[in-house]
Amino acid sequence: MKATDTTEFLNSLNAGVFAQQVGRALSDVAAGVIDHGKKGKVVLTFELSQIGESNQVKINHKLDFAQPTKRGTKREDTALDTPMYVGPNGIELFQNDPTAQLFNKQDTPVRAQEV
Template sequence: MKPTDTAEFINSLNASVFAQQVGRALSDVAAGVVDHGKPGEVTLKFKLKQIGQSNQVTVSHTLDFVQPTKRGKKREDTSLDTPMYVTENGHELFQTSPTDQMFTREQAPVVAREV
């Protein structure tokens, strides 16, 4: 099995919303660190659990961050689940390419009319 493409993996979680949340957290925490001279923290956590007897897993993904403020800190965490397939290409949102055709022209259930 190939290693999972990390960028594609994170972009697939929660329809790319998770990647946007991580980016926002990194920017906010970095700004707090620079503005207030105190350390901040961003933590990503992944838990995987098999779905039934299939080649699918539920990826529980958690974003937790601590942003320093003038008089303390601001903490937020968010956690959601995304089902993914385990394939020869690593973790993927779809088992096959979503742009693959389901039927060939000869197998198409509706025959095109000739004009």
């Protein structure tokens, strides 16, 4: 399996909104650090769990940041889930094998009648 394309991965989470939130948090925290001379913090957390018995995973992605202010700290966190596929190219939003069968012949819900 190839390594996951990190840029594509982050841009796929929550339809690209998560990457925008991370960018905004990094900018705001950096500005607070410069303006107030205090440390700031940005934390990304990813928890992965398998969806059923498929090759899909549910990715819980969390952004937590602390922005220094004049008299303290402004803190915010956000968390959502995004389902993704695990395949030969790593973790991706879409399954790339368009010829993959949804069901095997023995797993079909209705069996063909023999004549």
